[in-house]
Amino acid sequence: MELYDLVELRHAIPEENLPAGAVGTIVHVFHRPELAYEVEFTDEEGRTLSSVALTPDEIRQRP
Template sequence: MLELYDVVELREAMPAEQLPAGAVGTVVHIFSDPSTAYEVEFADADGRTVAMVTLRADQVIHRDG
């Protein structure tokens, strides 16, 4: 299970959010009901948020470091 502020990578592209597969984001909220899901923030190189997406665990890969 992921924890708050874990760094994750998208397994699949999300064209509606303009996020490619492999995009890196940070877990900023964890939902547990009705099932586990993660609010993930994706930012540009300047640190500006470009997308906030709620994702299932199978849509992301935990990244070390």
């Protein structure tokens, strides 16, 4: 996965009010200490709802 790819959550993140399947955009890629992605989730009008650092096993790339 790369910067600006669309991804979806494999599992809900209740503390961020994000359901499983929520779609977000990768806005940063961390390579250290381990691979992770900062994913931004927005509403229909483009307002940021949440920005969360996630590991590759927590998301899947959207086609």
